Amino acid sequence: MDFLEAKRKDIDQIELENSVGISVLASWTLIRGLDASSVHTAMAAVAAIARPPGPQVGEYYLGSVVKVTEEGAVISLAPGKEGLLRDPSSLFPRVNGKSEDTLDVVGVKVAVEVTQIDDEGKISLAALKA
Known part of the structure; x- marks a missing residue:
């Protein structure tokens, strides 16, 4: 089932609030209405x-x-969203001073805060203290 079809209840509400018709098809969504403002609001x-x-x-x-x-350390925050924890040494001790020696931490859960998102969408993280 398509993601938007799974959200049909929400889409029905958008149709009611904006007096538009919304058709969700395989690779696109058709929004039709009599008033451009309502269509744009529904699109958003x-x-x-x-x-x-x-x-x-x-x-x-x-x-x-x-x-x-x-x-x-590259941290997965959500599907398709990753951030960089620049100094993971407080969480993962380094062996011989090399971060590559900490590869056994892959998969470990880490509490982080998003500290910066640059113009390219790169996410910087800070570790949260326990």
Whole structure:
């Protein structure tokens, strides 16, 4: 079942609130109405359902370590969303001073805070103290 079809109740509500008709098809969504303003409002509401906003600065996540590089630990926050924890040394002790030696931490759950999102969408993280 298509994701938007699974959200049919929400889509029905958008139709009622905006006096539009919404048809969800295999690879596209058709929104029709008599008033351009209502159609645009409905489009924004459907887009918010289809593509919910990603992580925001100041939010906390319990993520999983995906990999460790020289730059830090890459943490999975949500499907398709990863961030970089630049100094994971407080969480994962280094062997011989190399972060690559901590590869056994892949999959470990880590509590983090989103501290910055740059113009390219790259997410910087800080570890939360237990």
